[in-house]
Amino acid sequence: MSRTAKPATVGQLRSSGYQDMTVKQELRKNLLKKLNAGERLFDSIIGYEESVIPTLERGILAGHDLILLGERGQAKTRLIRHLVDLLDDEIPVMTGCEINDHPYRPICGACRALIVERGEEAPIEWIGRDSRFAEKLATPDTSVADLIGDVDPMRIAEGRYLGDELTIHHGLIPRTNRGVFSINELPDLPERIQVSLLNILEERDVQIRGYKIRLPLDLMLVASANPEDYTHRGRIISPLKDRFGTQVRTHYPYEITEEIAIMDQEASAPPEDIQVYVPLFLKEVIAEFTQQLRLSPQVNQRSGVSVRYSIGNLETMVASAVRRSAIAGESRAIPRPVDLWAFVESSMGRVEFETMEEGREDWILENSLKRSMAEVYRRRLGGENLGPLIQMFDEGLNVETTESLGAANFMAQFPNVPGLGRIMQRLDLTEESEEAAASALEFALEGLHLMKRLNKDATGRGWRFGAK
Numbered sequence: 001m002s003r004t005a006k007p008a009t010v011g012q013l014r015s016s017g018y019q020d021m022t023v024k025q026e027l028r029k030n031l032l033k034k035l036n037a038g039e040r041l042f043d044s045i046i047g048y049e050e051s052v053i054p055t056l057e058r059g060i061l062a063g064h065d066l067i068l069l070g071e072r073g074q075a076k077t078r079l080i081r082h083l084v085d086l087l088d089d090e091i092p093v094m095t096g097c098e099i100n101d102h103p104y105r106p107i108c109g110a111c112r113a114l115i116v117e118r119g120e121e122a123p124i125e126w127i128g129r130d131s132r133f134a135e136k137l138a139t140p141d142t143s144v145a146d147l148i149g150d151v152d153p154m155r156i157a158e159g160r161y162l163g164d165e166l167t168i169h170h171g172l173i174p175r176t177n178r179g180v181f182s183i184n185e186l187p188d189l190p191e192r193i194q195v196s197l198l199n200i201l202e203e204r205d206v207q208i209r210g211y212k213i214r215l216p217l218d219l220m221l222v223a224s225a226n227p228e229d230y231t232h233r234g235r236i237i238s239p240l241k242d243r244f245g246t247q248v249r250t251h252y253p254y255e256i257t258e259e260i261a262i263m264d265q266e267a268s269a270p271p272e273d274i275q276v277y278v279p280l281f282l283k284e285v286i287a288e289f290t291q292q293l294r295l296s297p298q299v300n301q302r303s304g305v306s307v308r309y310s311i312g313n314l315e316t317m318v319a320s321a322v323r324r325s326a327i328a329g330e331s332r333a334i335p336r337p338v339d340l341w342a343f344v345e346s347s348m349g350r351v352e353f354e355t356m357e358e359g360r361e362d363w364i365l366e367n368s369l370k371r372s373m374a375e376v377y378r379r380r381l382g383g384e385n386l387g388p389l390i391q392m393f394d395e396g397l398n399v400e401t402t403e404s405l406g407a408a409n410f411m412a413q414f415p416n417v418p419g420l421g422r423i424m425q426r427l428d429l430t431e432e433s434e435e436a437a438a439s440a441l442e443f444a445l446e447g448l449h450l451m452k453r454l455n456k457d458a459t460g461r462g463w464r465f466g467a468k
Helices: 010-015 023-037 052-061 076-086 109-121 153-157 191-202 238-243 256-266 280-295 307-328 337-346 361-381 387-394 407-411 420-426 434-450
Strands: 066-069 090-094 124-128 133-137 149-151 168-170 179-184 219-225 246-249 399-402 454-458 462-467
Touching (some): 010 109, 023 052, 023 076, 023 219, 052 246, 076 179, 076 219, 191 219, 191 238, 256 307, 280 307, 280 361, 280 434, 307 337, 307 407, 337 434, 387 434, 387 462, 407 434, 420 434
Parallel strands (some): 066 246, 133 179, 179 219
Antiparallel strands (some): 090 124, 149 168, 399 462, 454 462
16 A cells, blocks of 8 residues: 555545454464564574574464573564564554544554544544654663653643553653563663553553543563572562563573674674775684683673674784784784783673783683684694794794784794694685785684793784793
8 A cells, every 4th residue: 555545534444454453463463474484583693593582482382471581692682673673664553642542442642532522523633653662771760750750840831631541651652552662781780660551461451540530551561580599689570570471581692603694784884984904813812812711711601792892803803903003104904912901901891801900801802712722722733744834933933012013023933834834724804905914814823822832922013922
């Protein structure tokens, strides 16, 4: 139906054969349509295809209100916002209605009066799916008036009686009638405010300030929360928890490849005035580093290590390479292992530790990074014959690297590099630039040091590799 041909009155809508359904029926219908067509749902969500998303789909098909539980940085809010994609493009509402009344069954006093007055000629309008979603971050200062509504003093001042339903200023939830309403971090909502949600989830209505009215709202309520054993700031009251039909448990990426895919998708773009290429093996180190921290007994696992941590570390590593390229006058910025250390200090406060010893935090991060580089080295270059490279150091070669040392000056320290092409091939570096060669060679030296084949000593500005 074209936009100009859309029904403009209640009577025209009836004549058009418009199907009357609740928002949960609408979500179910559109989900089944996508499943039957084999369409991929929630296309910006990575790593949940076989775990989280099936649970979410079952909850929608069951017509349940949903609660998503998981640690920080597990895409809970993003998943909730994707539910909007399952709503119809547009739906009809009573013209000017604050709570999106259905033309067939209006629930507010003003729209009911309009139907009585004008009948089938009552005007309607169409709203898009984006207007049918609202979210509220639960904070201790959230009030019932914010969520449900309260008396509007301006309307009283206009001369209406206090008992008049039209004096009500509707809160966020009634204003999202016939849509999806999300409450983020539900345990942070004071318990007395959580009580106000009980009727919405079970009886599907709201009561405002003792008014003798009933608003049978049509909506899906979705909430997110961190596990209660971590967020000691509050809890979800038992009667409210019982009313959510489906609990969806999120998780961090299981695979390194999934973590890298999320990093690539979410990391901010580098400056446009310089070419940046990030080798895959260094992304693997960052992802492995995050995974190591998630398994470490010295890290508070109830707090978790967010995927945002990986994204931030990737951005910091790239920034370090861009800084070096500007200092060295290079036209292309390619990170090297020396840039990995830049995010150890910059990300210190983003990880919560279990250790009670002061000053141990940086040691934990540094050792986790070393283990991560060693793991990637074993996968990538394990079994590779680097004997000729080691022999050069046995014969007296010493090589220095710093964050600001350009690729040309780094490579100039080597008279030749036996097997460099093979090293680059094993690291999936297909381009033959000097910056790429420096990145691959420095990683080989780091790996040989971690395998106890080379020495590595700190200098005033960086590190020196030498014979064991």
